[in-house]
């Protein structure tokens with residue numbers, strides 16, 4: 001599973017610019033599904049046809065990043081965030097623009113107190129000596145992702161963009177290994193989740209499934225002096241109870257818990273006290289769609305060193321597969 005995660009995390013796909021990651025996923029799955037659709041917003045929808053229940057399985061393929069907003073006379077680039085970006089995580093990081101230009105992020109050193117650090121006091125250095133030189137490579141409006149290639153240490157994979165390429169990897173693996181079923185399954189790799197669940201909204205409306213299960217990362221409570229939370233890495237996939245965007249449908253929670261119990265898959269429950277996820281948009285589409293989520297426990301979310309447990313990924317594939325077969 002590590003190789004797949006590495007392949008998916010390295011691809012560029014800052015929200016609104018998901019072309020590259022979409023092509024990578026498409027080439028992985030194109031021979032394994034009956035139909036592939038790219039909708040208006042850019043969601044990649046892969047269909048396994050059937051006559052049974054219509055199920056949507058979703059994972060977002062976009063990642064957080066930054067957007068160039070202003071280039072000064074010396075060629076330094078000011079930027080704003082695309083999705084939630086911490087100034088402290090961003091400091092000292094390398095970034096790569098969609099066209100391949102790389103740079104690094106630093107801050108105005110006259111800043112007195114580190115706690116006053118804001119993204120507006122920071123800049124990207126792409127090695128240009130003037131505005132003209134910088135503009136030959138980058139225009140305002142161009143986006144960049146963080147760099148942070150995947151490595152494995154013990155059972156943990158550390159990489160940028162595990163939110164939510166680890167979920168994409170779970171979907172890809174599920175597509176490749178899914179036994180025959182009557183259910184009609186829509187595997188949806190959504191866009192612009194980090195900007196407010198935008199892709200999931202149009203995808204769900206277009207498909208109008210009977211039920212939906214999303215796979216995304218969640219926070220954990222297993223690092224030194226962190227906030228209290230029941231979820232831990234290595235404890236198995238977390239079945240979402242709620243986050244700030246959704247209270248999961250009791251039937252989906254029951255279905256997932258049931259599948260885990262019957263197949264001896266370790267699992268835990270997730271109550272995420274901040275942040276939203278694709279089911280938040282899906283469940284209030286049309287007259288309402290029963291929705292839930294399989295969440296992958298992830299440390300250091302939205303940093304370039306996000307960390308997930310590889311056994312949790314494998315068990316997420318098993319759990320999703322069981323649920324799609326019912």
Ligand code: CO
Nearest residue numbers: 163164194302
């Ligand atoms: Co995220």
Ligand code: ZN
Nearest residue numbers: 163164216217
């Ligand atoms: Zn996510």
